[in-house]
Amino acid sequence: MKKDNDKLPEITMIQVQKRRKDRFNIYVDGEYAFPVSEAVLIKTGLHKGMTLTKERQEAIEHENNAYLAYTIAVDYLSYGLRSEKEVRQKLLENEIEMPHIHATLERLRDQKYIDDQIYGESYTRTAANINRKGPRQIEQELKRKGLDEEIIQLSLEQYPEEQQLENAAALAEKSLNKQTRTSSKDAKMKVRMHLQQKGYDKDVITKVFENLDSEKSEEDELFALRVQGEKVWRRYARKAEGRELEQKVKSNLYQKGFPGELINEYIEEKKQEMDVE
Template structure:
């Protein structure tokens, strides 16, 4: 049997207390507990404790500290069960304690993968350019079951996907104005696929972009820009027919139509 001889507040953490015990050999440090454990079990000077009780108090305090870690981690944003588990393992928490804490968090409705998935989908819709495939991948990586991820993606409707993808596509077109219209469209398609948008959404977006006929002026500006770059590249190494073929081939590979290529060649090489 051990008797509590003194209880002191820790210098670095005012919410934790050091418990000093006398086991018949004089006072010595016994263990430490948080304020909640101290109050709950009414620990006070002169109280006698059996060793089994001391071990139980230390374990309860350890669980409480781990629970506090989890609560603090949750305070920044919602977390998936896997994120909580991984975080506590990183903090070297006992696996049995982790299970207990996860069950407690679920009962307290602080941990719910379905609600987490819905929240993440809505956040990504508002703050990122990710399509549903990338969002689902992110959910799976965070430990959300595939079915729950699919259900959460119902909130990312087709119309909202098109709205987001179209906004990005127009921005992309604007940044690629010095490329051919065909190359611009190909770049948009490729980028939207990389961002996780599906074929039906991409097709709808492409259908809402300006037609090539409406882009004739910018298309000519683009071919002049790209053609002059090719001329500077090849005119020191080739001339005449060879120069024309190199420039023609380069412009064709960049997606420009034959009529504009011929017009550029006529105005910039044949008439020199």
């Protein structure tokens, strides 16, 4: 039997989704039409047998998409503070249309659920207190989070120089203790590079080194030299011997920052060792 042209489309079935019990599929005139959340279903009073104009259906779909965008954002925020850029990216990943993204972000700003100033200050304190990151590293990370320059600089005020010095000194001490197999010169260079990579300014690093006991005892320096020397000696001994071998080993160890007198002492040890063999 043919339908009257004037008859409005009618909801013929409302079916709960298999994977999301809080979402429903709406069927109109026996065919799938659109999904809605439980909240929107209740709010709009959708029910089987209800007729829908095209305008009414579009309004319901619009409201549902707006609700979906908001719930995705709030769920994302429930795990911790986020920057506005991060929330926007999350919504884009969920294929939310731009008008709903803009509306959601505005709503979240009004509710103080997102605030880049608060986010930046909190991020700075956490990075400083927990991870001991330097200000330059934090600044770069906040830029990637989408914060503007003014907010970033205000956020970095949460990280006073005194704390920077304390953190940098602790990192330097920890890094230096790992350099047992390198020369004092190389160890200091590696510590300095480590602090630079962590985002500390040259002025802070200079002040840290003024109070850092970075010079090894002669015994520790000789231990490190012997460790490096054995590696170098084995490598060059494959293609060289005698005076040529000694010169290549000396040159390499000197480049690694070891003092000449200790290098000579090590070479004499190796020569005596070889004479015994």
